[in-house]
Amino acid sequence: MGAKLVPLQNIKHFTNKEMESKSANFYKTMKQRRTVRDFANNDISRSIIENCILTAGTAPSGANMQPWHFAVSRYGEARKIIRRAAEKEEREFYSSKASPEWLKALEPLGTDANKEFLETAPYLIGIFVKNYGMLPDGTRVKHYYATESVGIATGILITALHNAGLATLTHTPSPMGFLNKIFKRPKNERPFLLLVAGYPEKEAQVPDIQKFSLNEISSYIE
């Protein structure tokens, strides 16, 4: 069966000047994004999170398989369980599993095994990679570039949350297998990361770190 094509909607041609200003303004907005580790417990309506997840779902994906799942936990008992499980893994990580090199890389961030934010932030979003799809009759559907696709969708989710005015923390308890059980996700899904979202605490502080310059991160060829 051939592809069914429809006209591309909303084709816009901005002038170079407009694009320069749009791109510079967006850079200004995104430059303000920082990973936050101290969250306020203000509630945030679910519809905002839903809009951001819908935005993430617009991401491109290998063969349009959309191999992602966003499992949301909004306060509640599950949070205590997630915190306990994550802190257990983290204690092992910091005390024995992490290589000296890895611990050295984490030093400027001042992170440790205490993960209070897992209970204070209003939203935890468990992001899962579907290694393969499942039809209702149990047949497996092959997925292509699933990890890359979910990484892109996650980037868009973080961008959408920041654009909405929310702070995030990309959290990767290691290992993360416990997230399947807590979020009740099937075995074809692999935890990718846990995204914490909410308002930063009033007194929140962030590590004093810098981003690489344009020259360091890009190059051009003729």
Ligand SMILES: Cc1cc2nc3c(=O)[nH]c(=O)nc-3n(C[C@H](O)[C@H](O)[C@H](O)COP(=O)(O)O)c2cc1C
């Ligand atoms: C894949 C990934 C995993 C991360 N895991 C953790 C984590 O487990 N705990 C944490 O405190 N920060 C984690 N971070 C946040 C990084 O430390 C942070 O993005 C980096 O230091 C740059 O700071 P910025 O996000 O404020 O620019 C992670 C970020 C990424 C992209």
